[in-house]
């Protein structure tokens with residue numbers, strides 16, 4: 210097998226030039242590789258759910274091409290479907306079944322079902338499996354949907370805001386399960402969430418969706434390091450023009466005696482330019498993921 214074939218086999222999901230609904234990723238290729246945990250971030254209405262639906266073949270694309278395990282996602286063979294676990298933002302559980310009946314029905318679709326894992330998750334999350342789904346709370350339904358998506362140990366787990374209705378204990382349990390899932394480097398997770406502390410705990414990579422377009426695809430740490438606040442003392446004294454730096458300033462706050470630049474694309478070259486040319490005191494403030502997202506999205 211040559212390197213090119215090897216790369217194709219290894220890529221779990223590839224999405225090129227995808228357009229559907231508000232999503233327009235013309236000129237962009239998104240990939241999910243084994244072992245990656247991708248946090249999909251974006252404001253309300255950015256198109257996260259739309260993109261996930263397109264990647265999994267639940268919605269037809271207007272343009273572009275997606276492959277999932279090398280197949281068109283609208284025509285996935287059964288053995289590929291069994292390698293995918295999905296929890297939708299709004300669950301589609303059958304309300305007339307009890308939790309146990311629902312899990313029993315779900316496992317009929319899979320050759321592999323880890324009974325111990327399902328029992329452990331039900332126990333850990335105190336899912337009332339004897340109750341009818343229609344009588345469960347929103348959080349209990351979300352936990353049941355997670356058990357159903359995880360018990361067949363899929364190679365690709367796709368979660369659309371999986372923790373939105375979970376209490377902090379259940380959320381922590383979910384994150385530790387997700388960390389265990391990817392520990393062997395073989396399985397991958399794509400999850401959208403507005404809970405940035407969760408994303409920071411579990412994600413290796415980030416897809417940042419802004420108004421339907423991916424504006425960042427890369428490592429979590431690299432994203433955090435690329436957005437800084439530069440706090441400058443006024444009046445600002447520079448020895449030459451800061452052409453490179455100022456091109457990357459996305460916002461400026463000015464108050465008495467202080468000036469703050471929000472810089473996107475911070476790197477060694479910009480740091481060196483500032484160090485060489487700004488003679489008045491200044492500090493560089495590194496940001497957490499949530500602050501970086503807020504600054505980028507304003």
Ligand SMILES: Nc1ncnc2c1ncn2[C@@H]1O[C@H](COP(=O)(O)OP(=O)(O)OP(=O)(O)O)[C@@H](O)[C@H]1O
Nearest residue numbers: 230231251252253254255256257258259260298370
């Ligand atoms: N069923 C639908 N019918 C018509 N338009 C829709 C539908 N679902 C989504 N949209 C449109 O697509 C846009 C993106 O919605 P989507 O659910 O993908 O956003 P999102 O990033 O997941 O948002 P949120 O963070 O609020 O879940 C919405 O603003 C809406 O205009």
